[in-house]
Amino acid sequence: MDDKIVKPEPPLGGPPQGSRPHAPVGDGCFLGEEMKPQAPSYKEALARIKNWFRANSLWVMAYGTGCGAIELRPLATARFDMERLGIAMRPTPRQSNVLIVSGYLAVKSLKRVIRSYEQMPSPKWIVALGSCTINGGMYWDSYNTINRLDLYLPVDVYINGCMPRPEALVAGFQELMRRIKKGEADGWRHYMENLDWYKENQKKIITDWDLPEYNW
Amino acid sequence: MTETRERSKEVQIWFGPQHPGITGNMSVQTWLDGDTLTRGITHVGYLHRAFEKLMERRLYIQSFPIVCRICVPEPDTNEWLLASALEELSGLDREVPEKARWIRTLVLEMSRLGAMLMVLGGHAGSMGLGPAPQWMIALRDLVLDRFEELTGGRVYHMYIVYGGVRRDLPEGFAERMEQTLKTIESKLPLIDDVIFGSAVFRKRAMGVGVVPREWAFEMGISGPVIRAMGIPKDVRKDEPYEKYAELDFDVVTEEGSDIFARAMVRRREIQQSIDLIRQILARMPKEGPYCAELPNMLEWTIPVGQTYVRAESSRGEMGYYVVTDGSKKLRRVHVRGPSYVHGVSLLERLIPGTNIADLAPLMVSLQVCPPEIER
């Protein structure tokens, strides 16, 4: 088994990389004619409308993958009430858009999470909670937990902390909404385009791979 | 041949891990015949983080951030168990100051209260009763606020350390705690009406998931499950630790051993916890040190020994089996959670004959906490 990461890492959607090309900040007429802001074409306008609807109706898959799920309960209930932001829990992956990876992922869990993620219809986003998904956190030396989620699944928003407070979750969701509205949150597209790379990483860590190549 | 035909009538259904009715990230593989489950196998390991392995390569003081993550709803029991086991083995337990003992009792009881509030909500939620879990979790949040004030953390506290606790009670804590308790108490009658007064809840919960009395001792059942059988077993009474011997309370028991009885035990223990917190705050010494003089924690060694300490968590008897070998690190720690018995052996024995609709309420009533099973 080759243990180095095979290909150079593709740019990832999450904040830790932040290498996605952005529009120039100060675009205006004085920068030249080609930089002049133009009215969006029909396609772009439609995409914007679509993204606006998507951002305002996020359906979270009810899968508490780790201990971060305990702060999802205050978030979903009377005190923080995520439903006022249009975020609702859906019990089945077929109808969800957002997968919250709430903390560390054991290898056994990772397999199920991959399966659930691939069953979700596009566009879909991943919110990763806690330091464990970023670099292993508390369990960096544990033989059964992955140390870095974005090698296996495209992460759109990381929320750090152990565990992140509900306020941090709300802020993370608002960040996700902002990115969706701007059309930046396209981890799912990145996953499709680099499926081989992701699959290679996944198969390296899941030793008894018995999943199909893509779980429709 | 007949067996094949029998089996072919059954539908295999995976209850979890991605399932809103399951208690945490675990799964039960069940076989369904009509509406009745014929057998089930518990699958765990989705949350295995190898706590016991990691603690073997951490210093004693470094084990605290790890240990509280074993059970998320109620982390303080774990902290106390590790602290008390190692204090017992190192002889430090004679030096724990009086006030620290009171504060520890307070923290343990607060965490029991918070966990109990959440589980009683889960009882209702697993049957599809919407408002009660929402209210209960909001009430639990009030307890978490007090925890935040006391320890700095909402969920993970890392507050109990060797020789005492990490810091003193903040000023005016008792008054604010009393306010919180009053708020919780004022809402409890409403919750009684909605949960226990509901005819549908009674119909669903009574006579379902009955654990036979003969299994009680042989299987090592503990906590609300055994108290719902009418057997007054409570570690806080049987082997009183910290200040529980000085507190005035009775073991809550109910008859029936079904889901309703377990919910009722939890409901009455919420009241009991509230009373206990009041007693603790009233009798706690105002002055005094909150932590013993500690040796240099980076160089601390504990002589060879092994022990088993236990405490009453909201789920039942939680125990730590700790082995030291004279070095700076633990030789072995084995976490004996009540869910280990409740969630695997007992659940698998209870599943045959259960209606599929009753599996989620049954699991909630056993209060299965998967991180405790696999650690």
Added chain:
Amino acid sequence: MSPSELSLLPKLFWVVVSVVGAIAYGLVIGGIIRKVMARIQGRIGPPVYQPYLDLFKVIFQRTATWHGYMFYLGPVFRAAGAIGLFLLIPVVFGDPRFDNFSFNGDLLMVMYFMFFGCLGMALGAAEGGHPHSVVAITRGLSQMTAYELPFSLAVVAIAAQTGSFSVHQIVAAQQGGVGHWFLFTNPLAAVAAFLAFLGMNMYSPFDIVLAPQEIPIGPPTEYNSAFMSAMMSGRAIFGVAKCVLYMDLFLGGATTILAAIVKVFFIYFWSIFVGAVFPRFRTEQAVRFFLGWPTAAGVAAVLAVMLF
């Protein structure tokens, strides 16, 4: 009053308007339900227009899963059943624009369409192959047969009282004041029918079909994207159509749009307020419930009409 007062094209136009209006109103009611439930639970709740956002969002989703034609036809059947049901019931009594296609004997058709949508949904969902769908379908069909019994008895009682199987005639018989409503003139039938309505609307304690904690989430488990939106709009119009039917049968119909909206709202919220504070029944408990007092009330209503 004959339904063909308008010629065909304007009639079609008003039919489309009323169907779209019913969907829109059903979605708004869905939003209000979520808001009300949130307030009961002590939350702020989503905005009232949230179901619209959800509906458009699911339309904008993509899917590449394939479960066969029957699977895809399920939501279509359901929506067709709902629209068919809605089109047979006069919404506003005496207004040819919102009279829809009411004709003599349409009550039988109405009963048929109520069954048809659910059966089509069951067929399609079973094709998805998810065991939860199959379990939910058996649950749903047994509950449906159970609540259909008191409902049919109530309808028979009312038809016997009026002497007609036409919704139009039934509404006409109730005109002339609140006291003429069948809610008051035949309270036994009303009791049977309104208890059956709880099961028909599938809010708790009778939400055994969706039951997220048990069989998440039943028939729609495998549905997504546009099929999901068809189901959502089908559910919206079905809910409104049922309420309109109840309004016509028991609350004297409506003579203005505003009266229709208000009455539909109250009928709908009868099941919501009951459902807000109850857990869910088990399947056999739900069946037993409907075969108990509601059926007894229905039988008593029929007997009362026959005897007196």
Added chain:
Amino acid sequence: MKEILKEIEERFGPIWERVQRPKLAQVGIEPAKAVPLLTWLKEHRGYVTLVHLSAVDWIEQGEFQLTWLLGNPETEERLMICSRIDRENPAAETVSGLWPQAVTYEQEINEMFGVSFPGSPRQGVPFILEGWKDIPPMRRDFDTVAFVEKHIPGREGRKHIDTRTYIGEKFGEKGYLHD
């Protein structure tokens, strides 16, 4: 607790014993006599509860220690029965006939330490791990850090523990605006 320890010594020969707490005693016994002792304690002395079954790896002595913890629900006394088995091809007698829940404990120890319990059901069935190919992970000679470095890629950590130096290197002097 003294009486029961004395009685065990009389019946089962020399044992290692220790009273840890008033209600907790420890007994060390050779592996062949362990299960007869457990049976006797359960059948005749009221220690009917198996609280837990655990294993400890004493790699220096080349031994595994198995610890059965029994509980007496009437007196609330706990008795810890320890027994050391050889580390090479470790095997022990099963108690799953006495206590049904012992199956799970034995399954877990089999998976985590590689101790086999012949006759116990579910031996060799994965309980916690999935697709594990290395040596049983709870053994002392299994190095989890080496395993992680070999198999689980992580994010590159920072070179300095000092935050200020790290931020300065990464973002230049402008990195920390609030001095």
